[in-house]
Structures are given as structure tokens and as C-alpha cells.
Amino acid sequence: MGNTAVVVGGGIGGLAAAIGLHRIGWEVKVLERAATLEDSGAGISLAANGLRALDELGVGRAVREAARGQYSGGTRTPRGGRLARMDGRALEKAVGTPIVGIPRSTLHRLLREALPAGALTVGARARAVERAGPRTVRVGHGATTLEADLVVAADGIGSEIRGRLFPDHPGPTYSGSTVLRAITEHAADLRTDFELTWGRGTEFGHIAFLDGxxxxxxxxxxxxxxxxxxxxxxxxxRFRTWHEPIPALLDATRAESVLHHDVNELRTPLPSYAVGRIVLLGDAAHAMTPNLGQGACQALEDAVTLAAALGAESTVEAALARYDAVRRPRGQAVARAARQAGTMGHRLSHPLAVALRNAAMRMTPPGATMRMILRHHAWTPPSLPRSGS
Structure with a gap:
């Protein structure tokens, strides 16, 4: 099997894939089309499955040290009434770690630091990805052409590579929701680590960071x-009458810090995550709504599974078939579950439906809630063979 790869996309999934390939002895180049690494995206929560993937990639400890565990919080109504309570200690006991919150910029930095020097090229948009031979793929960017044994398409929800591989696929679909987010300018007076508040057709949430x-x-x-x-x-x-700390969080934010993005998803599942020696990963393969907080975690699962398959199989084709067989069912199942969670969460707007949902949440036993969480969080990564071992 060859051992050179080009990763298109320098986000969480692409960087993680590059780290995994490097750890099994592959030579990797990462092409990121952004000319400067702004690391926008505010913050992110990582569950046990994502953290275990990071452990296998060798960066889990650094991420944990930079993150804040989510032990307290839950879901509330706009007036502050409690719908569900988070028990981070029970979750930690069940899966070995709490969910953690970390600025996206910090996570990106830690992933980049785990790459070999010179592996990442910014301002490099892959203009062509094509077969160059029976065992080679050619990637062009600018005036440069790279040949590799494998191309990893981690170029996000609007993946151009996915569009070329599956020209009849409808591509991303608007979920019906738009999201505004920011990080406060200074430490906030918070009594909980993580919280969601559901109104009629509206949601507000926060993640507390290590620095306050x-x-x-x-x-x-x-x-x-x-x-x-x-x-x-x-x-x-819109949120002036909602419970604290919601107004206080908005007051602690600079206007220029607010990001605004529509929430899109790949509602139509892909027939495969691999074509020839090109493999799709992360949002390029299974972009999902954020209702379960699993988007980044699934990309990290993809990265470790891909590296493990390439380390175990004798050919790239066999490895990609194994990756597709393992990752496509799980990634698409989590995407469906995330979509369903949204329809039962902030997307509800009819007063009767909201009242019934709220009553059901208050009556749900903690054990049942824990079982639903573990269905996605309790994932064990495959072991990565180390180069030279």
C-alpha cells in the first residue's frame, strides 16, 4: 500500500485525519483554502466519543487541560423553569469523562500543533481532484500539482469534491433554523457549565470556558x-424577558464578535463515503444539525476509523471499503437523530406541543435520559498502529 495523502480542508476533521495518518506512518499534506486561519466558530462541546478519538490521536490530554468540564446545567424554559437537569458526575462515571467545552480556536491550535512541520498549506484551494493512474490521485492548487495515494475530502458541508463525486446528489438543505453566536468579551457570572433554554421556535444556550x-x-x-x-x-x-444569565451574556458581548450562519444539513444520505481513492470525512460526508452536539465528534470518529483501516488493510481500496462500512451507518444514524432532536426541541412552536413536550421532559426518569445520551457518547475507537511497530 502507498503512504502519501492529501487532505483537502483544514478544519477539525481534516486536521484530525492528517494527525491519524501521520501517526500510522503516512506522509500528509493538508490544503486549507482560507488564506488566514481566523478560527471562527466561537465554542464547541466535545463528548466522550470525541475525546476518546482525540486520545487515540495523541492530543486528548492537551484538549482536556484546555477545556472545562460540563458538570452542571440542563434545559430550562424562558422564565427559568427546569425541564431537565444535567448530571455531569453521573455521565463521567458512565463513560469515564464529562462533556467538555472549549473555544474552537483553541481546539484548532492544538490540532495544528500535533501536525508535522510544513504539513499545512493555507490559501490553497483544491481546483482539481482527478485520477492520475490506477493507484494515484492528482490534486491541483494554484500552479502546484500534487500526486498521492489517497485524497481525504474534509472540505465541509459545501464540499466541492463531494459535488464532483456525486453530481446528482441534491447537496446541503436548509434546516429551517439560523444561529447567531459569540464568545463574551470577559468572564461571565455563571452558575452552570452548560445550559439550553427552549422557547417557541427559539433556543438560547451557553457553554462556560476554563477562563470564565x-x-x-x-x-x-x-x-x-x-x-x-x-x-x-x-x-x-428578542431575549430581554428571558431568565438570567441570558441578558447578561448578551451585554458582555461586543457587537463585532457576533457570528451569524444558517444551519444546513445533508438531509439526503450519500450512497458511499468513498469513491476510488477519494474518501469523504466530517461535514463533507454527513453534515448534521447541532442538536446533539455531535458534528465535530463524528468527524473525529471518522478520522480515527480511517487511519485504523488504512493501518490494518493491505490496500487503500480495502481500507476505504472498511471505513465506509463502519462509518456510513453510524454517521447517518446520528444525523437522523440530530434532526429528530431539533423537531422536538427549539423547532416546536405551537403552545400545546410545547406544553406536552415540557411535561414529558419533566416526567422522564434520569436513567432514561442517560441511556439516550450513551447511545451516542459510548463509542470506543479502534487502536491505531504506530509507524514502525
């Missing part, structure tokens, strides 16, 4: 492309 700052997000059910002249002022208007 917090990431908040506001999800609104609006037509695609809706934008506000002054997003922060609009959010203050």
Missing part, C-alpha cells in the same frame, strides 16, 4: 438568508 468566559448561541426559526442590521440589538430585544 462563555460562548452563547441563539437559534431562531426564520427563512434562510435572514440577516439583521444590528444582530446584537435584535437579540437583546
Amino acid at each position: 468566559r462563555a460562548e452563547w448561541h441563539a437559534v431562531l426559526s426564520l427563512p434562510a438568508g435572514t440577516r439583521f442590521d444590528d444582530p446584537l440589538t435584535e437579540l437583546r430585544r
